[in-house]
Amino acid sequence: MTGASSNLMFQIAIGVSLLLLGSVQPVQIPQRVGTLARLDHGKIEIIDGSTGATRRIYQSSKWYTRSLMVSPNGARMGLIEIDSGTVSHGVYATPPKPELVILDTAGRVVRRIEQDVQRYAWCGDDCLAYITGRTDESDQGFSSTGGAILNLRTGVLFPFPGPPFPVNLFWAAFDSSVYLKYSGVEGANRVVRIDPITGLSGPTSHRDFVFSPDGLYYLALPATPEQPIRVFDSRTDAPVALTGLPSDAVPQRWLPSGGSDLLALIRPKPQPPSNKQKPPFVRVTGGGQIDKDYLVYGVENRTVSRRLRGRFPEWSSPHWVVPFISKGRMELVQRK
Amino acid sequence: MLTKGESGSSKPSVTYRKGAYRLVFAFLALLVAALQFAGSCQFDSGAVADKCPIWDSDCDSISTAVEINPANAAYHFDTTVKDLNPSLAVGSWTNGQLTGGLNLPDVNGGYFHYFPGSDPRWDVVDSNDWGTLALINAIEATARDWIDFSEENRVCNQFTNFITRAPKFDVGDMSKRGGGYWSDSNGQQRHAGHQNGLEVDVRYVRKDKANSPLDIRANPAAYDTNATFDLMSCFVADAQVNVIYVDSASVGFWNASGVSILVNDTTHNTHFHVQLKQP
Numbered sequence: 274m275t276g277a278s279s280n281l282m283f284q285i286a287i288g289v290s291l292l293l294l295g296s297v298q299p300v301q302i303p304q305r306v307g308t309l310a311r312l313d314h315g316k317i318e319i320i321d322g323s324t325g326a327t328r329r330i331y332q333s334s335k336w337y338t339r340s341l342m343v344s345p346n347g348a349r350m351g352l353i354e355i356d357s358g359t360v361s362h363g364v365y366a367t368p369p370k371p372e373l374v375i376l377d378t379a380g381r382v383v384r385r386i387e388q389d390v391q392r393y394a395w396c397g398d399d400c401l402a403y404i405t406g407r408t409d410e411s412d413q414g415f416s417s418t419g420g421a422i423l424n425l426r427t428g429v430l431f432p433f434p435g436p437p438f439p440v441n442l443f444w445a446a447f448d449s450s451v452y453l454k455y456s457g458v459e460g461a462n463r464v465v466r467i468d469p470i471t472g473l474s475g476p477t478s479h480r481d482f483v484f485s486p487d488g489l490y491y492l493a494l495p496a497t498p499e500q501p502i503r504v505f506d507s508r509t510d511a512p513v514a515l516t517g518l519p520s521d522a523v524p525q526r527w528l529p530s531g532g533s534d535l536l537a538l539i540r541p542k543p544q545p546p547s548n549k550q551k552p553p554f555v556r557v558t559g560g561g562q563i564d565k566d567y568l569v570y571g572v573e574n575r576t577v578s579r580r581l582r583g584r585f586p587e588w589s590s591p592h593w594v595v596p597f598i599s600k601g602r603m604e605l606v607q608r609k
Numbered sequence: 610m611l612t613k614g615e616s617g618s619s620k621p622s623v624t625y626r627k628g629a630y631r632l633v634f635a636f637l638a639l640l641v642a643a644l645q646f647a648g649s650c651q652f653d654s655g656a657v658a659d660k661c662p663i664w665d666s667d668c669d670s671i672s673t674a675v676e677i678n679p680a681n682a683a684y685h686f687d688t689t690v691k692d693l694n695p696s697l698a699v700g701s702w703t704n705g706q707l708t709g710g711l712n713l714p715d716v717n718g719g720y721f722h723y724f725p726g727s728d729p730r731w732d733v734v735d736s737n738d739w740g741t742l743a744l745i746n747a748i749e750a751t752a753r754d755w756i757d758f759s760e761e762n763r764v765c766n767q768f769t770n771f772i773t774r775a776p777k778f779d780v781g782d783m784s785k786r787g788g789g790y791w792s793d794s795n796g797q798q799r800h801a802g803h804q805n806g807l808e809v810d811v812r813y814v815r816k817d818k819a820n821s822p823l824d825i826r827a828n829p830a831a832y833d834t835n836a837t838f839d840l841m842s843c844f845v846a847d848a849q850v851n852v853i854y855v856d857s858a859s860v861g862f863w864n865a866s867g868v869s870i871l872v873n874d875t876t877h878n879t880h881f882h883v884q885l886k887q888p
Contacts, residue, residue: 409726437796456798498874
């Protein structure tokens with residue numbers, strides 16, 4: 274996909290109705306944007322961009338559901354359904370068992386993968402990459418036991434190399450590859466690249482794998498949550514100094530603009546401690562998402578292109594669309 | 610013999626008076642000596658004194674339970690003598706070691722020790738519950754206060770009490786013996802931190818008071834926000850807490866103004882992570 278056409282598609286995609294059920298002005302969603310869906314307590318609902326209406330297409334009977342993801346062409350969706358498991362003597366006797374179910378846009382189950390799928394990604398319209406593992410109470414949430422790339426159309430399966438097995442995966446659209454993250458020695462990650470067509474894999478020198486849409490950079494998650502997400506140059510694996518990015522702006526994700534636009538969250542200024550003795554915590558009531566302040570920062574030219582205020586609703590969409598709502602209306606997010 | 614009102618000499622003889630005074634003084638001197646002796650026993654000979662807390666019979670800040678824990682036998686603790694703290698946190702939480710680590714007693718009135726997984730090496734007895742004395746004391750102090758409903762213990766009982774909340778909280782991974790980088794038997798990273806004996810994982814508290822797993826994102830209906838609030842407040846009051854990792858979207862409370870203890874981490878939906886300050 275060229276930069277110009279991807280920009281246009283992104284503009285269309287972002288400029289569509291990312292509705293909040295009546296509180297946002299409806300806008301037409303061109304068909305080529307694909308499917309927008311949301312998961313609500315086991316219910317999958319398709320969102321109609323022109324009317325804002327939602328249509329329930331599937332109701333899970335399992336204990337918990339998560340990780341709703343729409344395929345690149347919007348024709349299918351994946352969902353992880355989980356049984357609760359059993360407990361004995363204060364620990365899991367049978368841990369919660371996750372399964373990956375693949376549905377079409379009518380809510381029909383077209384495939385079920387019952388092998389304790391913990392993480393997955395679409396690696397093409399008919400391509401699924403997934404990691405299996407036994408659920409536990411670790412930080413990871415599971416102990417990895419394997420994984421594979423599956424072609425839904427042909428049934429061809431490429432198992433991941435191991436043990437040890439990968440703990441996370443990422444599909445990079447820029448080179449149509451699946452990247453796997455393995456725990457390395459002393460915490461240093463190992464990133465492996467797999468061709469989903471041939472199943473051939475090979476090591477990389479990357480420290481992590483959340484690549485920018487153009488593949489020139491990637492985000493590396495920190496070892497501890499207090500540390501910031503860092504940006505690395507894919508060509509040299511050297512850290513990139515984000516000059517020009519304000520110190521209170523924290524990198525969050527790439528924007529699907531076809532380049533290397535980074536979305537950064539502006540952290541609120543820390544309040545000075547009170548002189549009065551008081552509890553360290555306060556109850557938070559209510560729910561739902563709140564509007565936050567963001568910057569769009571171009572890593573290639575090290576400049577802030579614009580500021581945003583809004584939120585990302587928890588909807589699922591094709592990988593090249595990111596829903597964003599600002600002041601109750603849709604906002605165009607693009608490079609200037 | 611003196612008799613009141615009798616004529617003649619009514620005062621005792623000088624010799625008698627001096628003798629009486631000497632007796633009184635001797636008695637007083639003996640009394641003082643006895644008191645001093647009783648006091649000095651505590652410091653000089655290490656004998657048990659009445660003013661040591663019930664959980665620390667020798668007032669050395671190492672609980673009796675830790676001293677008699679068979680896993681700590683190598684230190685040859687003496688419950689009647691002040692022992693030195695053998696533990697030391699070396700390096701940082703994510704790049705460190707634990708020397709002279711102490712093992713947390715498996716049985717306690719205020720906590721339940723659990724294993725987060727089924728690793729044959731790290732989810733077995735005395736494998737995942739080692740720490741510095743500071744961490745051990747933090748857990749034990751919080752456990753004592755968790756079941757203390759006296760008026761002085763308000764911090765740990767702001768929203769809940771012994772009727773409404775679980776009688777024990779659940780303690781998971783601390784450090785492995787010796788600390789350092791921690792991977793499981795399959796080579797998968799178990800923790801990025803937990804390397805120098807200053808960190809512990811604790812389950813969120815359940816409404817049904819059971820000591821069982823809880824995913825507060827998957828099962829918010831079972832989550833006791835108030836009890837967990839009290840538990841974290843208790844840890845902060847009883848220890849030098851640096852940060853606590855929580856799943857901020859699900860935990861139900863956040864830092865008060867000017868406080869930065871709670872840090873968001875979406876991987877902490879089945880437990881929160883208490884990190885003590887570096888010594």
